[in-house]
Amino acid sequence: MILSALSIMLLLGMGGGALDLSRIYLVKTRMQQGCDAGVLAFRKSMQGTNVTPTTYSTALAYFNANFSPGRYGSENTLFPAPTVDANVVVHGTASTSVPMSLMRIFGFRQIALTAKCDAQLQLPNTDVMFVLDTTGSMTLSNPGDSTNRITGLRNAVLNFYNTLEQAKIAGTQVRYGFVPYSNTVNVGMLLKRDWMVDDWTYQSRQFDRQEKEQTGTEKAESDSYSAWSPSSPTISTSYGDPENCVAPANKTTTTGAREDAWSPSETAVPRTKVYYRTFGGDTYSASSDSSGQCIITRNNYPTTNQQQTRTISANPKAGQPIYSTRNFFWYRPTSYSVAAFKGTAANGLMAGASNVAMANVNAPSGSNTTGSDQKVSWTASNACIEERKTLRANEAGTAWDMDVDTVPTPGNPDTQWRPVLPALVFARQVSNLNASAPTGWNAAAVNTTSGYPQLSGSAYTNNRAACPSVARKLQSKEAGLTAAAVKTYLDALVTRGQTYHDIGFLWGLRLISKEGLFSSENTSAPDGSSIARNIIFMTDGDTETRIQDYDAYGLSALDRRRTDQGSLPTNAQQDTIVEDRLQRYCSVAKNQKGITVWVIAFGTNLTPLLRDCASQGRAFQANNSQQLNETFAEIAAKIAQLRLTR
Structure with a gap:
């Protein structure tokens, strides 16, 4: 019996121990x-490298979903907030107690258990090309935001950069490039001299002749008016649509108009007359500032009794002949040498130049009878380009502009790029280029004294001839693109112009492609291994072109390089062309080059066009700056490949 009892106890210990150990x-x-x-x-x-108020609650929910309190009889389960070290490695610890069952009879009441876990973002060799919409609408603010869109973009991109840099492991190369876009792109200083033309034809003008003729004689009397007074308006400013900067209509009222008799008489010289009125209301003016914002200035005049004095006095030039000088110009396509903008840099790249004289563009100066020079600058800040030869619908040949990789042939201008030079470009038989749909265009040559708009005029450079900030090739932190350098670059982004998606995406693709123009820099990482390539394409609006814009295809209303030469194109036609080409470039990136395309619609709808451009599951809509920051953080996490490190 004693032996049996001992055997039973031994069997219970062995069986109970096995059962409890299995549960443990x-x-x-x-x-x-x-x-x-x-x-x-x-x-x-986490938002980049920062813990947010919901970070721990999210983590706890995942912990509980996998190991809920009381699971398998466990007690006192804890999963406190993980910690984050200087290398942004997340360290977690979980603990619980497991009550014993049969082993209690041997004095083992419970066992304490602990689990440790770490997680970190880790990057393969990675290239990231940002294609960023920097049109005028980026100066607007989304509902609920205290800052404008461009400020939100700057913060989100910088946080993205910091996240990826924290996720790098030793020996990994991560590079970042940037292509801001609007009417065209600023890539001129990234190109080799052989890739640019020596001569190019612009929709320009040339001085023809000067004619002087007597148009009358000076009158015996001169007539002048003083300003209405008193006049003390209250001046205030607001912001308008940066892509259609037009002032509201004036709203003023004038009543009680009357006038005095001439003093001292109707025939005396000099003589004066006073006019009276009651005036009030608002007048408006609009202008674009250097950052591309549309500034609406309102002059509010309180209802006031005003007066104005008219004075007629003797004209000291009475009887002298009046001559009129008329300068005639030919407005037509004109070829200019642009070789001076190439420079002679030892690295073979374009160097640009300032104040290059283009002959005979302007009227004679002083006593000269021949035209004077137009001084033209094309430097890093405005080194935008016109695209190489394109094709219209149903034309045969090679659309060199749509070729992503082929290197230009020196001496063949069809394959080369051309400098954007607004100072040489003039509209023809049209006056108000800032109107939504200016009319009166004439594609034929015109000989006239009229001063048609010059695209470098201050009223046009922010929209009609906008040149965005300079693009940057791919560069790593180790090669000089530090966080400070990224911040400086982002802070300097200018916001102006219209929305031409195709040219921005095309150059982002060219700058990241491992074949073609920059293949020597992009083929592989320094250690010879492969590179994961990404394009992040962000826009805040739908395609928006203007036929009166000077863009990557010239002055569209006159050059008509992508539309029928025989008719004036419409904005809608151009929008369709731009969107069709964007679709093609997105397809090349995804299907031919294996690039992951991420698309963000910021403060605008994620349209089918944008969604289809993105790789599968890589399209996002961000309605405000917070969501934009979260979107960039999510993209960073997916690029970095989240891993357990313990």
Whole structure:
């Protein structure tokens, strides 16, 4: 009996121990899974390198989903907030107690268990090309935001950069490039001299002749008016649509108009007369500032009794002949040498030049009878380009502009790019280029004295001839693109012009492609391994072109390089062309070059056009700056490949 009792106790110990040990192992395994899930969720829900108010609650929810309190009889389960070290590694710890069952009879009441877990973003060799819409509408603010869109973009991109840099492991190369776009792109200084033309034809003008003729004689009397007074308006400013900067109509009222008799008489010289009126209301004016914002100035005049004095006095030039000088110009396509803008830099790249004289563009100066020079500058800040030869619908040949990789042939202008030079470009038989749909265009040559708009005029450079900030080739932190350098670059982005998506995406594709123009820099990482390539394409609006814009295809209303030469194009026609080409470039990036395309619609709808441009599951809509920052953080996490490190 004693031996039997001892045998039973031994069997109970062995069986109970096996049962309890199995439960301990199960609890330990499931708690480790919960800990792993928790730290992964914690790292993924961080905003870049920052912990947000919801980060821990999200992590705890994932932990509980994998190891809920009381699972398998466990007690006192804890998963406190993980910690984040200087290398942005998330460290988590979970603990619980497992009550014993049969082993209690041997004095083992419970066992304490602990699980440790770490998570970190880790990057392969990676290239990221930002294609950024920097049109005038980026000066607007989204509902609920205290800052404008361009400020939100700057913050989000800088946070993205910091996140990826924190996720790098030793020996990994991560590079970043930028293509701001609007009417065209500023890539001129990234190109080799052989890739640019020596001569190019612009919709310009040339001085023809000067004619002087007597048009009358000076009158015996001169007539002048003083300003209405008193006049003390209250001046205030607001912001208008930066892509259609037009002032509201004036709203003024005038009543009680009357006038005095001439003093001292109707025939005396000099003599004066006073006019009276009651005047009040608002007058408006509009102008674009250097940052591309549309400034609406309102002059509010309180209803006031005003007066104005008219004075007629003797004209000291009475009887002298009046001559009129008329300068005639030919407005037509004109070829100019642009070779001076190439420079002689030792690296073979374009160097640009300032104050290059273009002959005979302006009227004679002083006593000269021949035309004077137009001084033209094309430097880093405005080195925008016209695209190389394109094709209209149903034309045969090679659309060199749509070729992503082929290197230009020296001496063949069809394959080369051309400098954007607004100072040489003039409209023809049209006056108000800032109207929504200016009329009166004439594609034929015109000989006239009329001063048609010059696209470098201050009223046009921010919209009609906008040149965005300079693009940057791919560069790593180790090669000089530090966080400070990124911030300086982003802070300097200018916002102006209209929305030409195709030219921006095309050059982002050219700058990141491992074949073609920059293949020597993009083929592989320094260690010879492959590179994961990404384009992040962000826009805040739909396609918006203007036929009166000077863009990457010239002055569209006159050059008509992508539309029928025989008729004036419409904005809608151009929009369709731009969107069709964007679709083609997106397809090349995804399907031919294996590039992951991320698309963000910021403060605008994620249209089918934008969604289809993106790689599968890589399209986002961000309605405000907070959502934009979250979107960039999510993209960073997906690019960086979140991993458990313990």
